[in-house]
Amino acid sequence: MSLREIKMERTRELIVEVAFSRFQEQGFAATTMEEIAAAAEVGTRTVYRYFPTKEALALSEFVAVFDASFHALRDCPEETSVSEVLRAGLESLLRSYEEEPDRLRAAHAIAHETPSVRAHFAYLLETHEATLQQEVAHRIGGASAELLASLAVAQTGAVFGSAVRKWYTTGAPDDLRKQVRAALQALRAGEVPAPAPLA
Amino acid sequence: MSLREIKMERTRELIVEVAFSRFQEQGFAATTMEEIAAAAEVGTRTVYRYFPTKEALALSEFVAVFDASFHALRDCPEETSVSEVLRAGLESLLRSYEEEPDRLRAAHAIAHETPSVRAHFAYLLETHEATLQQEVAHRIGGASAELLASLAVAQTGAVFGSAVRKWYTTGAPDDLRKQVRAALQALRAGEVPAPAPLA
Incomplete structure:
Protein backbone atom coordinates (compact mmCIF):
# COMPACT_ATOMS: atom_id res chain seq x y z
CA MET A 1 0.00 0.00 0.00
CA PRO A 52 -22.50 7.04 -2.11
CA THR A 53 -25.31 6.60 0.45
CA LYS A 54 -25.77 6.24 4.20
CA GLU A 55 -27.01 2.70 3.50
CA ALA A 56 -23.72 1.85 1.76
CA LEU A 57 -21.84 3.22 4.77
CA ALA A 58 -23.84 1.07 7.19
CA LEU A 59 -23.19 -2.02 5.07
CA SER A 60 -19.54 -1.39 4.16
CA GLU A 61 -18.32 -3.94 6.70
CA PHE A 62 -20.34 -6.67 5.01
CA VAL A 63 -18.70 -5.94 1.67
CA ALA A 64 -15.30 -6.55 3.25
CA VAL A 65 -16.54 -9.70 5.01
CA PHE A 66 -17.98 -11.12 1.78
CA ASP A 67 -14.86 -10.28 -0.22
CA ALA A 68 -12.67 -12.06 2.33
CA SER A 69 -14.89 -15.13 2.19
CA PHE A 70 -14.82 -15.20 -1.61
CA HIS A 71 -11.03 -14.95 -1.61
CA ALA A 72 -10.69 -17.74 0.97
CA LEU A 73 -12.77 -19.96 -1.26
CA ARG A 74 -11.11 -18.98 -4.51
CA ASP A 75 -7.59 -19.34 -3.11
CA CYS A 76 -8.08 -23.06 -2.34
CA PRO A 77 -5.83 -25.18 -4.58
CA GLU A 78 -7.56 -26.67 -7.61
CA GLU A 79 -7.44 -30.20 -6.16
CA THR A 80 -9.24 -29.26 -2.90
CA SER A 81 -12.57 -31.07 -2.52
CA VAL A 82 -15.73 -28.96 -2.90
CA SER A 83 -16.68 -29.69 0.72
CA GLU A 84 -13.33 -28.31 1.89
CA VAL A 85 -13.70 -25.28 -0.37
CA LEU A 86 -17.13 -24.53 1.13
CA ARG A 87 -15.67 -24.99 4.60
CA ALA A 88 -12.93 -22.47 3.79
CA GLY A 89 -15.57 -19.88 2.83
CA LEU A 90 -17.56 -20.57 5.99
CA GLU A 91 -14.47 -20.46 8.19
CA SER A 92 -13.52 -17.08 6.70
CA LEU A 93 -16.98 -15.67 7.47
CA LEU A 94 -16.71 -16.89 11.04
CA ARG A 95 -13.25 -15.38 11.51
CA SER A 96 -14.45 -12.00 10.22
CA TYR A 97 -17.36 -12.02 12.65
CA GLU A 98 -15.05 -13.03 15.48
CA GLU A 99 -12.73 -10.11 14.64
CA GLU A 100 -15.41 -7.42 14.47
CA PRO A 101 -18.39 -8.73 16.46
CA ASP A 102 -19.63 -5.38 17.75
CA ARG A 103 -19.69 -3.50 14.49
CA LEU A 104 -21.20 -6.42 12.59
CA ARG A 105 -23.85 -6.87 15.24
CA ALA A 106 -24.66 -3.15 15.03
CA ALA A 107 -24.79 -3.35 11.22
CA HIS A 108 -27.17 -6.32 11.40
CA ALA A 109 -29.38 -4.44 13.85
CA ILE A 110 -29.56 -1.43 11.50
CA ALA A 111 -30.30 -3.69 8.52
CA HIS A 112 -33.03 -5.41 10.49
CA GLU A 113 -34.76 -2.18 11.53
CA THR A 114 -34.40 -0.11 8.37
CA PRO A 115 -36.11 -1.39 5.20
CA SER A 116 -33.82 0.54 2.82
CA VAL A 117 -30.72 -0.91 4.46
CA ARG A 118 -32.26 -4.36 4.65
CA ALA A 119 -33.09 -4.26 0.95
CA HIS A 120 -29.56 -3.20 0.11
CA PHE A 121 -28.16 -5.93 2.35
CA ALA A 122 -30.32 -8.58 0.70
CA TYR A 123 -29.02 -7.34 -2.64
CA LEU A 124 -25.40 -7.56 -1.50
CA LEU A 125 -26.00 -11.07 -0.24
CA GLU A 126 -27.59 -12.13 -3.50
CA THR A 127 -24.77 -10.80 -5.67
CA HIS A 128 -22.22 -12.35 -3.31
CA GLU A 129 -23.92 -15.73 -3.61
CA ALA A 130 -23.96 -15.45 -7.39
CA THR A 131 -20.19 -14.85 -7.40
CA LEU A 132 -19.59 -17.82 -5.12
CA GLN A 133 -21.82 -20.02 -7.27
CA GLN A 134 -19.72 -19.37 -10.36
CA GLU A 135 -16.54 -20.29 -8.53
CA VAL A 136 -18.05 -23.44 -7.00
CA ALA A 137 -19.65 -24.52 -10.29
CA HIS A 138 -16.27 -24.27 -11.98
CA ARG A 139 -14.85 -26.61 -9.34
CA ILE A 140 -17.72 -29.11 -9.50
CA GLY A 141 -17.65 -29.30 -13.30
CA GLY A 142 -19.87 -31.45 -15.51
CA ALA A 143 -23.42 -31.05 -16.77
CA SER A 144 -25.16 -30.33 -13.46
CA ALA A 145 -22.37 -28.14 -12.04
CA GLU A 146 -24.44 -24.96 -12.08
CA LEU A 147 -27.41 -26.58 -10.37
CA LEU A 148 -25.35 -28.33 -7.69
CA ALA A 149 -23.28 -25.20 -7.06
CA SER A 150 -26.31 -23.00 -6.57
CA LEU A 151 -27.81 -25.49 -4.10
CA ALA A 152 -24.50 -25.97 -2.28
CA VAL A 153 -23.87 -22.22 -1.91
CA ALA A 154 -27.45 -21.61 -0.76
CA GLN A 155 -27.13 -24.40 1.82
CA THR A 156 -23.84 -23.07 3.12
CA GLY A 157 -25.31 -19.57 3.27
CA ALA A 158 -28.29 -20.91 5.19
CA VAL A 159 -26.00 -22.60 7.70
CA PHE A 160 -24.26 -19.31 8.40
CA GLY A 161 -27.41 -17.17 8.11
CA SER A 162 -29.41 -19.21 10.60
CA ALA A 163 -26.53 -19.06 13.07
CA VAL A 164 -26.06 -15.30 12.63
CA ARG A 165 -29.76 -14.60 13.16
CA LYS A 166 -29.67 -16.45 16.43
CA TRP A 167 -26.41 -14.87 17.50
CA TYR A 168 -27.21 -11.25 16.81
CA THR A 169 -30.66 -11.33 18.38
CA THR A 170 -29.78 -13.26 21.51
CA GLY A 171 -26.29 -14.49 21.85
CA ALA A 172 -23.06 -13.96 23.62
CA PRO A 173 -20.16 -12.93 21.33
CA ASP A 174 -18.60 -16.40 21.30
CA ASP A 175 -21.87 -18.17 20.54
CA LEU A 176 -21.66 -17.79 16.77
CA ARG A 177 -19.20 -20.62 16.17
CA LYS A 178 -21.29 -22.92 18.34
CA GLN A 179 -24.41 -22.05 16.33
CA VAL A 180 -22.67 -22.58 13.00
CA ARG A 181 -21.35 -25.91 14.20
CA ALA A 182 -24.84 -27.04 15.28
CA ALA A 183 -26.38 -26.02 11.93
CA LEU A 184 -23.63 -27.71 9.95
CA GLN A 185 -23.96 -30.87 12.00
CA ALA A 186 -27.74 -30.99 11.39
CA LEU A 187 -27.18 -30.50 7.66
CA ARG A 188 -24.44 -33.12 7.41
CA ALA A 189 -26.43 -35.63 9.47
CA GLY A 190 -29.33 -35.38 7.00
CA GLU A 191 -31.67 -33.98 9.68
CA VAL A 192 -32.97 -31.15 7.51
CA PRO A 193 -36.33 -32.09 5.93
CA ALA A 194 -36.38 -31.81 2.13
CA PRO A 195 -39.61 -31.39 0.14
CA ALA A 196 -41.26 -34.67 -0.93
CA PRO A 197 -40.96 -35.41 -4.68
CA LEU A 198 -43.37 -33.50 -6.94
CA ALA A 199 -46.48 -35.36 -8.08
CA MET B 1 -66.03 -10.07 -2.56
CA PRO B 52 -46.54 3.31 -3.29
CA THR B 53 -43.62 3.04 -5.75
CA LYS B 54 -42.93 1.85 -9.29
CA GLU B 55 -40.78 -0.88 -7.73
CA ALA B 56 -43.76 -2.15 -5.72
CA LEU B 57 -45.83 -2.19 -8.90
CA ALA B 58 -43.22 -4.24 -10.76
CA LEU B 59 -43.06 -6.72 -7.89
CA SER B 60 -46.76 -6.94 -7.04
CA GLU B 61 -47.12 -10.30 -8.78
CA PHE B 62 -44.48 -11.81 -6.53
CA VAL B 63 -46.37 -10.72 -3.43
CA ALA B 64 -49.41 -12.66 -4.67
CA VAL B 65 -47.27 -15.68 -5.59
CA PHE B 66 -45.60 -15.72 -2.17
CA ASP B 67 -48.91 -15.32 -0.34
CA ALA B 68 -50.41 -18.24 -2.25
CA SER B 69 -47.43 -20.42 -1.41
CA PHE B 70 -47.61 -19.51 2.27
CA HIS B 71 -51.31 -20.35 2.37
CA ALA B 72 -50.77 -23.71 0.61
CA LEU B 73 -48.22 -24.57 3.25
CA ARG B 74 -50.21 -23.29 6.21
CA ASP B 75 -53.42 -25.01 5.09
CA CYS B 76 -51.88 -28.50 5.28
CA PRO B 77 -53.51 -30.51 8.08
CA GLU B 78 -51.55 -30.58 11.32
CA GLU B 79 -50.60 -34.25 10.83
CA THR B 80 -49.02 -33.73 7.39
CA SER B 81 -45.30 -34.55 7.36
CA VAL B 82 -42.89 -31.62 7.05
CA SER B 83 -41.65 -32.97 3.70
CA GLU B 84 -45.21 -32.94 2.36
CA VAL B 85 -45.78 -29.45 3.72
CA LEU B 86 -42.66 -28.18 1.95
CA ARG B 87 -43.79 -29.93 -1.22
CA ALA B 88 -47.17 -28.16 -0.98
CA GLY B 89 -45.41 -24.78 -0.82
CA LEU B 90 -43.18 -25.68 -3.76
CA GLU B 91 -46.09 -27.00 -5.81
CA SER B 92 -48.01 -23.78 -5.21
CA LEU B 93 -45.06 -21.70 -6.45
CA LEU B 94 -44.85 -23.84 -9.56
CA ARG B 95 -48.57 -23.53 -10.29
CA SER B 96 -48.41 -19.73 -9.95
CA TYR B 97 -45.53 -19.56 -12.41
CA GLU B 98 -47.36 -21.88 -14.79
CA GLU B 99 -50.43 -19.62 -14.65
CA GLU B 100 -48.61 -16.33 -15.28
CA PRO B 101 -45.32 -17.23 -16.97
CA ASP B 102 -45.03 -14.12 -19.12
CA ARG B 103 -45.62 -11.53 -16.47
CA LEU B 104 -43.42 -13.30 -13.95
CA ARG B 105 -40.64 -13.66 -16.47
CA ALA B 106 -40.93 -9.94 -17.27
CA ALA B 107 -40.90 -9.10 -13.54
CA HIS B 108 -37.77 -11.22 -13.04
CA ALA B 109 -36.10 -9.49 -15.96
CA ILE B 110 -36.86 -6.05 -14.48
CA ALA B 111 -35.64 -7.15 -11.05
CA HIS B 112 -32.47 -8.49 -12.60
CA GLU B 113 -31.68 -5.29 -14.51
CA THR B 114 -32.72 -2.65 -11.99
CA PRO B 115 -30.84 -2.52 -8.67
CA SER B 116 -33.67 -0.77 -6.79
CA VAL B 117 -36.18 -3.43 -7.88
CA ARG B 118 -33.73 -6.21 -7.21
CA ALA B 119 -33.10 -4.91 -3.70
CA HIS B 120 -36.82 -4.72 -3.03
CA PHE B 121 -37.29 -8.22 -4.43
CA ALA B 122 -34.54 -9.63 -2.23
CA TYR B 123 -36.27 -7.97 0.72
CA LEU B 124 -39.64 -9.50 -0.19
CA LEU B 125 -38.03 -12.89 -0.50
CA GLU B 126 -36.32 -12.57 2.84
CA THR B 127 -39.49 -11.58 4.70
CA HIS B 128 -41.40 -14.34 2.92
CA GLU B 129 -38.82 -16.91 4.01
CA ALA B 130 -39.01 -15.66 7.59
CA THR B 131 -42.79 -16.18 7.59
CA LEU B 132 -42.44 -19.68 6.18
CA GLN B 133 -39.76 -20.52 8.72
CA GLN B 134 -42.06 -19.72 11.62
CA GLU B 135 -44.79 -21.94 10.22
CA VAL B 136 -42.39 -24.81 9.49
CA ALA B 137 -40.68 -24.50 12.89
CA HIS B 138 -44.05 -24.79 14.58
CA ARG B 139 -44.64 -28.04 12.70
CA ILE B 140 -41.19 -29.50 13.37
CA GLY B 141 -41.35 -28.71 17.10
CA GLY B 142 -38.69 -29.50 19.70
CA ALA B 143 -35.45 -27.79 20.69
CA SER B 144 -33.86 -27.49 17.24
CA ALA B 145 -37.11 -26.62 15.40
CA GLU B 146 -36.03 -23.09 14.55
CA LEU B 147 -32.66 -24.18 13.21
CA LEU B 148 -34.02 -27.08 11.13
CA ALA B 149 -36.88 -24.93 9.81
CA SER B 150 -34.59 -22.18 8.64
CA LEU B 151 -32.35 -24.68 6.86
CA ALA B 152 -35.32 -26.53 5.34
CA VAL B 153 -36.96 -23.35 4.03
CA ALA B 154 -33.68 -22.07 2.64
CA GLN B 155 -33.09 -25.39 0.88
CA THR B 156 -36.57 -25.45 -0.60
CA GLY B 157 -36.16 -21.84 -1.70
CA ALA B 158 -32.84 -22.73 -3.31
CA VAL B 159 -34.46 -25.59 -5.22
CA PHE B 160 -37.03 -23.22 -6.68
CA GLY B 161 -34.64 -20.29 -7.07
CA SER B 162 -32.03 -22.24 -9.01
CA ALA B 163 -34.75 -23.56 -11.33
CA VAL B 164 -36.26 -20.10 -11.88
CA ARG B 165 -32.90 -18.56 -12.68
CA LYS B 166 -32.33 -21.15 -15.37
CA TRP B 167 -35.87 -20.89 -16.68
CA TYR B 168 -36.14 -17.14 -17.01
CA THR B 169 -32.75 -16.64 -18.60
CA THR B 170 -32.89 -19.47 -21.11
CA GLY B 171 -35.89 -21.68 -20.97
CA ALA B 172 -39.08 -22.57 -22.71
CA PRO B 173 -42.23 -21.85 -20.66
CA ASP B 174 -42.76 -25.49 -19.66
CA ASP B 175 -39.17 -25.99 -18.59
CA LEU B 176 -39.63 -24.72 -15.07
CA ARG B 177 -41.21 -27.88 -13.65
CA LYS B 178 -38.47 -29.97 -15.23
CA GLN B 179 -35.80 -27.77 -13.63
CA VAL B 180 -37.45 -27.89 -10.22
CA ARG B 181 -37.71 -31.65 -10.47
CA ALA B 182 -34.01 -31.96 -11.34
CA ALA B 183 -32.97 -29.73 -8.44
CA LEU B 184 -35.20 -31.56 -5.98
CA GLN B 185 -33.89 -34.90 -7.15
CA ALA B 186 -30.28 -33.80 -6.67
CA LEU B 187 -31.08 -32.54 -3.18
CA ARG B 188 -32.98 -35.67 -2.16
CA ALA B 189 -30.29 -37.95 -3.57
CA GLY B 190 -27.68 -36.24 -1.37
CA GLU B 191 -25.72 -35.01 -4.40
CA VAL B 192 -25.35 -31.45 -3.09
CA PRO B 193 -21.93 -30.97 -1.45
CA ALA B 194 -22.11 -29.69 2.15
CA PRO B 195 -19.21 -27.90 3.84
CA ALA B 196 -16.75 -30.16 5.65
CA PRO B 197 -16.96 -29.96 9.48
CA LEU B 198 -15.28 -26.95 11.07
CA ALA B 199 -11.84 -27.51 12.54
Missing part, protein backbone atom coordinates in the same frame (compact mmCIF):
# COMPACT_ATOMS: atom_id res chain seq x y z
CA SER A 2 1.25 3.47 -0.87
CA LEU A 3 1.18 6.27 1.72
CA ARG A 4 -1.80 7.73 -0.14
CA GLU A 5 -3.67 4.45 0.06
CA ILE A 6 -2.90 4.09 3.74
CA LYS A 7 -4.23 7.60 4.40
CA MET A 8 -7.37 6.86 2.40
CA GLU A 9 -7.91 3.65 4.32
CA ARG A 10 -7.54 5.54 7.61
CA THR A 11 -10.02 8.22 6.58
CA ARG A 12 -12.46 5.55 5.50
CA GLU A 13 -12.12 3.67 8.77
CA LEU A 14 -12.51 6.90 10.75
CA ILE A 15 -15.73 7.76 8.90
CA VAL A 16 -17.17 4.29 9.55
CA GLU A 17 -16.19 4.41 13.22
CA VAL A 18 -17.70 7.85 13.78
CA ALA A 19 -20.83 6.86 11.85
CA PHE A 20 -21.43 3.75 13.92
CA SER A 21 -21.04 5.57 17.21
CA ARG A 22 -23.64 8.11 15.96
CA PHE A 23 -25.95 5.32 14.78
CA GLN A 24 -25.77 3.68 18.17
CA GLU A 25 -26.28 6.92 20.09
CA GLN A 26 -29.15 8.42 18.16
CA GLY A 27 -30.27 5.81 15.62
CA PHE A 28 -29.60 5.33 11.91
CA ALA A 29 -32.51 7.45 10.65
CA ALA A 30 -31.68 10.44 12.83
CA THR A 31 -28.04 10.58 11.71
CA THR A 32 -27.13 12.64 8.63
CA MET A 33 -24.11 12.37 6.38
CA GLU A 34 -23.34 16.02 7.26
CA GLU A 35 -23.15 15.17 10.96
CA ILE A 36 -20.90 12.21 10.26
CA ALA A 37 -18.59 14.43 8.22
CA ALA A 38 -18.47 17.06 10.99
CA ALA A 39 -17.73 14.47 13.68
CA ALA A 40 -14.97 12.92 11.53
CA GLU A 41 -13.61 16.41 10.76
CA VAL A 42 -13.79 15.91 7.01
CA GLY A 43 -15.92 17.55 4.34
CA THR A 44 -19.34 16.13 3.48
CA ARG A 45 -18.11 15.58 -0.07
CA THR A 46 -15.32 13.39 1.27
CA VAL A 47 -17.85 11.18 3.03
CA TYR A 48 -19.85 10.86 -0.18
CA ARG A 49 -16.71 10.04 -2.13
CA TYR A 50 -16.20 6.98 0.07
CA PHE A 51 -19.87 6.05 0.47
CA SER B 2 -68.21 -6.98 -2.56
CA LEU B 3 -68.86 -5.04 -5.78
CA ARG B 4 -66.49 -2.37 -4.48
CA GLU B 5 -63.75 -4.94 -3.93
CA ILE B 6 -64.27 -6.44 -7.37
CA LYS B 7 -63.95 -3.01 -8.95
CA MET B 8 -60.80 -2.28 -6.96
CA GLU B 9 -59.32 -5.60 -8.01
CA ARG B 10 -60.08 -4.81 -11.67
CA THR B 11 -58.49 -1.38 -11.47
CA ARG B 12 -55.44 -2.87 -9.82
CA GLU B 13 -55.13 -5.55 -12.49
CA LEU B 14 -55.59 -2.96 -15.26
CA ILE B 15 -52.81 -0.80 -13.82
CA VAL B 16 -50.44 -3.76 -13.60
CA GLU B 17 -51.26 -4.87 -17.14
CA VAL B 18 -50.77 -1.43 -18.62
CA ALA B 19 -47.57 -0.94 -16.63
CA PHE B 20 -46.03 -4.19 -17.85
CA SER B 21 -46.79 -3.48 -21.47
CA ARG B 22 -45.08 -0.08 -21.03
CA PHE B 23 -42.11 -1.69 -19.26
CA GLN B 24 -41.69 -4.15 -22.10
CA GLU B 25 -42.05 -1.50 -24.81
CA GLN B 26 -39.79 1.19 -23.44
CA GLY B 27 -38.08 -0.25 -20.36
CA PHE B 28 -38.71 0.09 -16.64
CA ALA B 29 -36.56 3.19 -16.07
CA ALA B 30 -38.12 5.15 -18.94
CA THR B 31 -41.69 4.55 -17.74
CA THR B 32 -43.25 6.99 -15.27
CA MET B 33 -46.17 6.47 -12.90
CA GLU B 34 -47.89 9.41 -14.67
CA GLU B 35 -47.69 7.60 -18.01
CA ILE B 36 -49.04 4.41 -16.48
CA ALA B 37 -51.96 6.35 -15.00
CA ALA B 38 -52.71 8.03 -18.34
CA ALA B 39 -52.59 4.71 -20.24
CA ALA B 40 -54.88 3.07 -17.66
CA GLU B 41 -57.20 6.10 -17.77
CA VAL B 42 -57.03 6.70 -14.04
CA GLY B 43 -55.52 9.50 -11.97
CA THR B 44 -51.89 9.37 -10.89
CA ARG B 45 -53.05 9.44 -7.27
CA THR B 46 -55.06 6.29 -7.91
CA VAL B 47 -51.95 4.50 -9.13
CA TYR B 48 -50.07 5.60 -6.02
CA ARG B 49 -52.94 4.46 -3.81
CA TYR B 50 -52.47 0.92 -5.11
CA PHE B 51 -48.68 0.98 -5.40
